[in-house]
Amino acid sequence: xxxxxxxxxxxxxxxxxxxxxxxxxxxxxxxxxxxxxxxxxxxxxxxxxxxxxxxxxxxxxxxxxxxxxxxxxxxxxxxxxxxxxxxxxxxxxxxxxxxxxxxxxxxxxxxxxxxxxxxxxxxxxxxxxxxxxxxxxxxxxxxxxxxxxxxxxxxxxxxxxxxxxxxxxxxxxxxxxxxxxxxxxxxxxxxxxxxxxxxxxxxxxxxxxxxxxxxxxxxxxxx
Amino acid sequence: xxxxxxxxxxxxxxxxxxxxxxxxxxxxxxxxxxxxxxxxxxxxxxxxxxxxxxxxxxxxxxxxxxxxxxxxxxxxxxxxxxxxxxxxxxxxxxxxxxxxxxxxxxxxxxxxxxxxxxxxxxxxxxxxxxxxxxxxxxxxxxxxxxxxxxxxxxxxxxxxxxxxxxxxxxxxxxxxxxxxxxxxxxxxxxxxxxxxxxxxxxxxxxxxxxxxxxxxxxxxxxx
Numbered sequence: 001x002x003x004x005x006x007x008x009x010x011x012x013x014x015x016x017x018x019x020x021x022x023x024x025x026x027x028x029x030x031x032x033x034x035x036x037x038x039x040x041x042x043x044x045x046x047x048x049x050x051x052x053x054x055x056x057x058x059x060x061x062x063x064x065x066x067x068x069x070x071x072x073x074x075x076x077x078x079x080x081x082x083x084x085x086x087x088x089x090x091x092x093x094x095x096x097x098x099x100x101x102x103x104x105x106x107x108x109x110x111x112x113x114x115x116x117x118x119x120x121x122x123x124x125x126x127x128x129x130x131x132x133x134x135x136x137x138x139x140x141x142x143x144x145x146x147x148x149x150x151x152x153x154x155x156x157x158x159x160x161x162x163x164x165x166x167x168x169x170x171x172x173x174x175x176x177x178x179x180x181x182x183x184x185x186x187x188x189x190x191x192x193x194x195x196x197x198x199x200x201x202x203x204x205x206x207x208x209x210x211x212x213x214x215x216x217x218x219x220x221x222x223x
Numbered sequence: 224x225x226x227x228x229x230x231x232x233x234x235x236x237x238x239x240x241x242x243x244x245x246x247x248x249x250x251x252x253x254x255x256x257x258x259x260x261x262x263x264x265x266x267x268x269x270x271x272x273x274x275x276x277x278x279x280x281x282x283x284x285x286x287x288x289x290x291x292x293x294x295x296x297x298x299x300x301x302x303x304x305x306x307x308x309x310x311x312x313x314x315x316x317x318x319x320x321x322x323x324x325x326x327x328x329x330x331x332x333x334x335x336x337x338x339x340x341x342x343x344x345x346x347x348x349x350x351x352x353x354x355x356x357x358x359x360x361x362x363x364x365x366x367x368x369x370x371x372x373x374x375x376x377x378x379x380x381x382x383x384x385x386x387x388x389x390x391x392x393x394x395x396x397x398x399x400x401x402x403x404x405x406x407x408x409x410x411x412x413x414x415x416x417x418x419x420x421x422x423x424x425x426x427x428x429x430x431x432x433x434x435x436x437x438x439x440x441x442x443x444x445x446x
Binding site: 015021025031052054067070071200 | 235236237238243244247248250251254255257274275276277278289290291293294295296297298300423424425428
């Protein structure tokens with residue numbers, strides 16, 4: 001059955017936006033299942049712009065999260081406040097620095113982080129509607145903050161420091177390799193570490209593909 | 224057997240650089256075959272910068288082809304003149320507006336186009352060394368110009384106007400759908416139409432994957 005899947009992007013490039021490979025592999029797996037993809041991103045300046053060749057910050061440059069995300073979405077993307085839980089059946093958040101800086105303040109604030117308010121509201125609304133949510137790479141930190149109070153189970157791979165921080169928010173952290181994913185069936189939360197562990201695109205493909213297939217299975221369950 | 228594959232990028236985004244999905248799917252198929260990927264791009268300003276949300280040209284913005292390409296390559300990319308035919312076993316060129324504007328002048332000049340001189344030299348050198356070359360989407364126009372004199376066989380899908388233009392350069396054009404590729408075994412040239420025809424990422428996956436598998440087969444043949 002065809003479902004509508006919301007994908008939240010945070011720019012275009014792993015050092016200041018959405019991780020491109022993770023975003024594209026999630027799109028591929030969902031599109032191959034026949035789902036319709038609805039892209040959204042917040043419309044504000046990126047926290048930083050990084051020259052991905054030198055790895056250094058481009059101090060003078062300013063880029064907009066929504067406009068840069070449109071590169072991955074091939075132009076078909078909307079401002080995040082337009083995306084409502086009623087419009088979609090599931091939500092997917094790829095990783096990249098943007099997930100911890102443009103969609104949340106985890107990069108700066110750690111355990112004291114905040115989630116972008118419109119995204120926080122969307123996640124809460126999806127959760128309360130019993131609709132599945134998947135997060136890739138570092139993006140599960142967003143779910144930890146937004147849904148930690150419900151004791152969800154997630155993975156960000158095997159980084160013990162980050163795992164400890166997330167457990168302080170109320171989640172249960174499970175170690176996981178890049179070729180697998182963690183499915184919290186009770187709360188309908190799916191997470192996979194991708195480039196938190198994987199070294200190349202072939203490493204992260206199995207985990208992301210499996211995560212999107214598990215999302216498809218959860219969509220078939222009664223809400 | 225593990226081979227070294229050169230991938231030529233032309234920016235990051237289908238309206239002013241490399242088509243992101245095509246680039247990532249080619250990387251995936253090659254990485255899954257165990258090959259080492261070596262990325263390269265020219266270091267000059269993009270011909271244009273396009274706001275991918277509005278589709279309009281961002282007149283005031285300037286971006287560098289090599290620096291933007293580094294987003295897709297996750298930073299591991301070199302200036303194109305550093306990439307020699309001796310260093311690699313095959314060459315792959317994804318599509319996007321960058322292929323016809325940053326790597327060649329096809330977008331502006333049509334049949335009178337020129338190929339970026341360093342890329343022209345690399346392609347010629349690869350061809351004369353009997354090493355396979357693959358091009359995706361609109362990128363086969365580059366091969367038409369660089370290698371048309373040898374009567375190569377290529378596809379850019381089913382656009383009759385572009386096909387006629389390419390035939391004036393000496394190539395034989397073959398119609399092809401997005402889920403297939405055209406293999407010119409004699410000249411070791413592989414092309415697939417991807418987003419010249421495909422509507423979404425699931426449409427273009429089979430053709431690009433098949434093209435990269437055919438590239439792998441050509442690599443096993445004696446030179």
